[in-house]
Each structure stands twice: as C-alpha cells, then as structure tokens.
Amino acid sequence: MSSMYExxxxxxxxxxxxxxxxxxxxxxxxxxxxxxxxxEYESGREHNGWIVPDDWQVIKAEIKKxxxxxxxxxxxxxxVIGYSTSFNGKVDLTELKKHLxxxxxxxxxxxxxxxxYYKPHQRTWGFSVPYNLYKDLSEGEYExxxxxxxxxxxxxxxxxxxxxxxxxxxxxxxxxxHAAQLNDGPAGYVVFMEAMKRxxxxxxxxxxxxxxxxxxxxxxxxxxxxxxxxxxxxxxGIFLEMVGHNNPIxxxxxxxxxxxxxxxxxxxxxxxxxxxxxxxxxxxIIGNDESVWEAAxxxxxxxxxxxxxxxDFTYPQYHxxxxxxxxxNQDKLEETVGxxxxxxxxxxxxCFLKRKFTGLVALSNPKYDLYIVPGTDPxxxxxxxxxxxxxxxxxxxxxxxxxxxxxxxxxxxxxxxxPFDQVYDYLKKFQEKGLIEFIEKDxx
Numbered sequence: 001m002s003s004m005y006e007x008x009x010x011x012x013x014x015x016x017x018x019x020x021x022x023x024x025x026x027x028x029x030x031x032x033x034x035x036x037x038x039x040e041y042e043s044g045r046e047h048n049g050w051i052v053p054d055d056w057q058v059i060k061a062e063i064k065k066x067x068x069x070x071x072x073x074x075x076x077x078x079x080v081i082g083y084s085t086s087f088n089g090k091v092d093l094t095e096l097k098k099h100l101x102x103x104x105x106x107x108x109x110x111x112x113x114x115x116x117y118y119k120p121h122q123r124t125w126g127f128s129v130p131y132n133l134y135k136d137l138s139e140g141e142y143e144x145x146x147x148x149x150x151x152x153x154x155x156x157x158x159x160x161x162x163x164x165x166x167x168x169x170x171x172x173x174x175x176x177x178h179a180a181q182l183n184d185g186p187a188g189y190v191v192f193m194e195a196m197k198r199x200x201x202x203x204x205x206x207x208x209x210x211x212x213x214x215x216x217x218x219x220x221x222x223x224x225x226x227x228x229x230x231x232x233x234x235x236x237g238i239f240l241e242m243v244g245h246n247n248p249i250x251x252x253x254x255x256x257x258x259x260x261x262x263x264x265x266x267x268x269x270x271x272x273x274x275x276x277x278x279x280x281x282x283x284x285i286i287g288n289d290e291s292v293w294e295a296a297x298x299x300x301x302x303x304x305x306x307x308x309x310x311x312d313f314t315y316p317q318y319h320x321x322x323x324x325x326x327x328x329n330q331d332k333l334e335e336t337v338g339x340x341x342x343x344x345x346x347x348x349x350x351c352f353l354k355r356k357f358t359g360l361v362a363l364s365n366p367k368y369d370l371y372i373v374p375g376t377d378p379x380x381x382x383x384x385x386x387x388x389x390x391x392x393x394x395x396x397x398x399x400x401x402x403x404x405x406x407x408x409x410x411x412x413x414x415x416x417x418x419p420f421d422q423v424y425d426y427l428k429k430f431q432e433k434g435l436i437e438f439i440e441k442d443x444x
Contacts, residue, residue, distance in 0.1 A: 001033055001197060004190040004333045008182050008244070012325045015077035018117055018177045018214035019043060019055045019153045022077070026176060027156055030212065034193055036158040041221040043152045050220045051120055055153030056083050063096075063127065064143040071129060073146070076110055077179040078128045078321050080146065083116035087125040087146045096142050099126040100134055107131035109320040112181055118216065157213035157222045162196055164204040168444055170262075170347065171237030171300065172196075172340075173289050177214035181323045183315065185215075187244030191333055195340045205348050206444070207233070219292040234300045235444040236262040238343070239290045242306040243336040244328040245315050250277040250339070253285040253304035256294045260301035261444055262343075264414065269342045272419040274335070285311060305339070307332070346420050350410040352439035353427065355403035361435065363396060368433055371396070372426070391416045395423070403436050408443060 002010070010029050015022035030036060045052045061073030061080045073079030081101055103111050110128040125146055158176075161169075172195070174188035189212045196210055213219055223231065236255075243250075250270055254263050258281055270277040283291065290302040308314045317323040364371035372392060395416045402412060409427055413420040430436045 004194050004337075005328065005330045007033060007190050007193070008186055008328055009325055011186060012182060013077065013180055015058070016177055016179050017056050017082060018053045018217050019155045021055075021057065022179070023156065023177065023214075027158055030158060030189070030193070034160045034196060036160045036212070039157045039159060039222060039225070040154040041157070042154055045221065047220060047224050050118075050217060052155045052217065052221060053083065053117060053120065054150040057149045058084075059147040059149055060145055061127065061147075062145045064145070065140055071127065071133060073127050076321055078110040078112055080148065081113035081116070081126040081128055082179065083120070083123060084146065084148055085123050085125045086148050087144050090141050090143050092141060093137060093139050096137070096144075097134070099124065101126060101128045102131040102134045103320060104131045106316075106320055106322065109322050112178060112319040112323075114178070117177070117214075155214060155217060155221065157211060157218045159222075160196060160210045162199045162204065162208040164207040166206050166442060167233045168235050168442060169207040169209050169233045171234050171293065171302070172208065172210045173219065173237060173239045173293070173302075174212055174241060175215035175218065175289065176212050177218070180321060181319070182325060182328055183242050183244045183323050184318060185241055187242065187328065187333065188240035191240055191243060191336045191340060194337050195344070198337075198341060199344070205442075208344070216289060216292060219289045223292065223298060231298060234293075234298075236260060237293055237300055237302040238262065238266075238340070239288050239302055239304040240306070240336070240340075241288065241304075242308060242314060242318075244333050245307060245317070246327070246329045246332060247307040247309060247315060248275045249307065249309075250274050251285050251306050251308040252277055252279040253283070253290070253306070254279060254281050255290070255301040255303050256282045256299070257301070258282065262301055262303050265343050265346050265410070266303050266305065268410070268414060268420060269339055269346070273339060273342050280311060286314065305336070342421075346410055347444070349424055350408050350443050352405055352408050352441055353403040354405050354437040354439050355400060355435070356437055357400075357435050361400065368435070370429055370433065391418050405439065410443070
C-alpha cells in the first residue's frame with residue numbers, strides 16, 4: 001500500500017469538484033488503498049435547500065487580445081472558477097475585470113473559487129488569474145472563449161468501516177472536492193486512511209467509520225440516506241484537514257457544547273503528545289462538515305483538528321494554487337496519525353476500575369513494588385517535573401479510594417494531569433497484582 005505522501009502525489013493537481021471526472025479519478029486512486037464502499041447521489045437532488053450539482057467540465061478557457069492568447073484557464077484546474085458558465089464574445093477591460101478573481105497578497109497564485117458549488121442560482125462566468133497578470137492588463141477589447149459543460153451526474157461519497165465488537169461508532173470525516181488543493185482536504189483523508197490501515201489487523205471494542213465526500217454536500221446527502229438506527233450508533237467524531245503543512249502547532253476546534261468525551265480526549269492527547277496546540281469553541285476556527293454531523297436531529301459531537309495558525313489566518317497557501325505537494329511535510333502527516341491513534345487508544349483501553357482490597361496497601365513492599373519515585377522513571381516525561389512529581393504522589397495517595405466502579409482510567413489521567421498511557425501502564429501493574437479489576441464497559 002502507498003504511503004500518505006505517495007497518495008498525495010498521485011492526486012496532486014486533479015481537477016476535482018463535487019461532481020467531476022477528476023473526482024472520480026481521485027476516488028479510484030483511494031480505492032486502491034482501502035476497499036471503500038461508493039455511495040451515489042443524483043444531480044439535482046435537493047434536501048433542506050442543498051442541491052447535488054451537475055457534473056462540470058471545462059472544455060476551453062481562453063482570453064485573447066489582438067488575436068494573441070494572453071491566458072489559458074485550462075493550464076491549471078483553478079484557472080476557471082468552479083462551476084463557471086460558458087461565455088463567448090468580446091468585452092472591454094472594465095467588463096473583463098468583473099469576471100477575474102485574484103489574490104493580491106500572493107500575486108503569482110491562482111485562487112480557489114468555490115461559491116457556485118453551493119449557489120447554483122447565482123452562477124456567472126469567470127477566470128481565476130494571477131494578480132501579476134491582472135494588474136498588467138491594458139485597455140482594449142478582449143475576446144473570451146470559455147466553454148464549460150454541465151451534465152447530469154452522480155456525486156459520490158466514500159465509506160470505509162472497521163467493524164468493532166460494539167456497533168457504537170466513531171466517525172472520521174474529510175472532504176475531497178477542492179480542486180488542486182492538497183493540504184485543504186486530502187492531507188486530512190490520507191491521515192485517516194493511514195489510521196484505518198493500522199486498525200485493520202486490530203480487534204477493537206468500537207466501530208470506526210471513515211467518510212470522504214464533497215464538503216457539506218456529501219455529508220448532507222450521506223446522512224439522509226442512512227437509517228435512523230444506524231445514525232443513532234454514531235457517538236462522536238473527528239473532522240480533519242490542513243494537517244500537512246509545516247506548522248508545528250495543532251489547532252483544535254471543539255464540538256458544539258465543547259464538553260463531550262471526544263473534546264476531553266483531544267485536549268488530553270494534544271497536551272501530552274503534540275509539540276503544542278491551541279483551541280477555540282465550535283465554528284470559531286474554521287467551518288466544515290462538523291456542522292452537518294452536529295446539525296439538529298443528529299447532534300453527533302464532532303471536533304475539528306487542523307494546523308491553522310490563528311482564528312484569522314489558516315496557512316499562507318490556503319485556497320491558492322500553491323497548496324500543492326511542495327508544502328506537504330511528511331513528518332507532520334505522521335505526527336497527526338500519532339494523535340489520532342493516541343485518541344483511539346484511549347477509547348479502546350479506557351475502562352472502569354474496581355478495588356479488590358480493604359485498608360492501606362504498602363506500595364513499596366517488594367510483594368507489590370508499586371511505589372514509584374516520580375522523576376526517576378524514564379518513561380515519565382513532563383516539561384514541568386515538579387508538577388509531574390506532585391501529580392504522581394497525589395495519585396498514589398488517592399488511588400485506593402478512587403477505584404469505586406464509577407471512575408475510569410481516563411478520568412484519573414484527567415483529574416491528576418498525567419498522560420493516559422502512563423497511568424494505564426501503572427494501573428495494569430495493580431491489576432496484575434490482583435489489587436484492582438478492570439471493568440470493561442462502554443464509555444461512550
């Protein structure tokens with residue numbers, strides 16, 4: 001199977017859209033990696049005002065002046081704005097500029113324009129051009145030859161399920177419809193695909209489902225075709241994008257209420273496993289399909305994980321033609337997989353604890369050998385050693401009273417500000433000594 005980076009190289013530059021040949025080509029590349037189920041939705045179908053678009057292709061896209069070609073919009077998938085209509089005719093400079101889109105702060109880039117994906121009633125024709133070309137246009141008459149083709153087609157969603165012992169399901173979601181964008185969309189789904197590959201040979205307590213589909217549109221129609229009983233099993237989820245560029249800090253957007261189990265787990269993992277992170281409430285960093293999963297009647301807690309630099313700034317190449325394979329950092333992809341797998345480990349390993357002894361146990365007695373001197377164990381890493389020491393001492397003092405059938409390992413890790421994996425390993429020793437019992441009950 002291909003690496004995450006190799007998959008991104010294969011789909012780099014494809015002319016994808018909600019419904020297009022490029023998207024079909026992308027889906028086939030992904031299906032070579034995992035046996036995705038393909039779900040289809042006919043063009044023109046409507047739900048709550050959302051409409052499945054037509055299949056859209058650009059046949060010809062030229063701007064000429066004085067018989068000389070000055071711009072070919074087919075050279076780059078972003079050269080014609082998404083779902084542009086056709087136009088053939090002559091216009092003056094003033095009229096032409098009304099149909100040109102650019103980004104002045106990155107003068108050599110083309111802009112990703114997607115408004116008409118969602119607004120078929122507002123379509124017009126247009127080109128995305130470098131600002132350096134735009135600013136040098138001179139007065140005169142321009143000949144436009146823009147031919148696009150709209151035909152009835154089928155929007156497709158990809159679904160892959162890793163079946164667990166329980167039908168309770170964790171949703172992973174990323175979008176696949178941004179033309180010539182790799183970090184914004186594909187970087188998210190290749191991370192999830194890698195996580196799913198690592199789960200293939202693993203027996204899990206919960207079921208994990210990856211859904212890759214056009215932003216908003218795909219998940220809207222994906223959900224309405226599912227039976228209520230299946231949706232009821234969707235307990236929490238993660239949306240992922242913008243995780244491949246060279247920003248060491250993660251950004252965590254919380255779920256609608258910000259207090260769900262997946263919020264708690266994400267904060268915990270990022271605190272102890274990442275190089276750093278910042279967080280903000282629901283829809284305060286960026287808006288994607290989390291709003292579909294969290295919508296009224298579904299209300300599935302969904303966090304969003306990315307590497308946005310701030311509330312007001314995502315990353316320099318966002319929605320530009322420079323969002324390509326050149327900005328993808330393989331180490332950042334791998335680090336993100338690590339975050340996802342650490343979250344899965346908490347979900348899978350967490351359990352309730354039951355005490356099997358009465359009275360005070362001499363933890364330092366060789367019979368138990370459970371007394372630890374924090375700071376001397378090389379596995380106990382924390383930048384703030386003093387805080388780590390105090391936390392371990394406090395946990396040892398209070399642990400016997402805590403194991404009362406109503407608290408989980410993750411609850412203890414949170415309460416005492418300690419990494420889950422270290423607390424889990426420590427409590428396994430208690431279990432091996434017959435002092436506590438792990439009670440395997442669903443935590444979601």
